[in-house]
Amino acid sequence: MEGLISGKSRTYAEFKPSIPATIIPLFDELRDYCLSLGKNVIEDVRMHRVVFSKSIKFRSFADIEPQRDHIVIKIKKGRKESEKEMQVKTNDNLEEVKKLLLEAYTNIH
Structure with a gap:
């Protein structure tokens, strides 16, 4: 199934060296x-980010992109809802982010 969304198969192991070392634990x-x-859940590793989708229908619910000192997360709960974009840093509490990710995963069809 790898590469079905973006057309080229790329693994997380290949992507990981491009993530700044300080945010690898947060990204992981x-x-x-x-x-x-x-x-x-389907993981689609793209050139500069990783997209997570639900099932073979490829309804993405999370788009996670590493930056120098933070991570940009775009969460989408459905086709008709606008995506929520946020920045997360290494010392941030992830409980709210995880709650939003779970909501998006649960609600995406």
């Missing part, structure tokens, strides 16, 4: 959380 935590939401 968010990635692991997204993947833990369900067996139907």
Whole structure:
């Protein structure tokens, strides 16, 4: 299934060296959380970011992009709702972000 969305298969292991070392633990935590939401979560590793979708229908609910000292997260709960964009830094509490990710995963169809 890898590469079905973007057309080119790229692994997270290939992407990880492009993430600034200071935010790798934060990125890994968010990635692991997204993947833990369900067996139907699909990870699409793109050139500068990782997109998480629900099932083969490719309804993306999270777009996570590393920056120098933070991560930009775009969360989408549905086609008709606008996406919520936020920045997360290494010392930020992730509980609210995880709550929003779970809501988006649950509500996306």
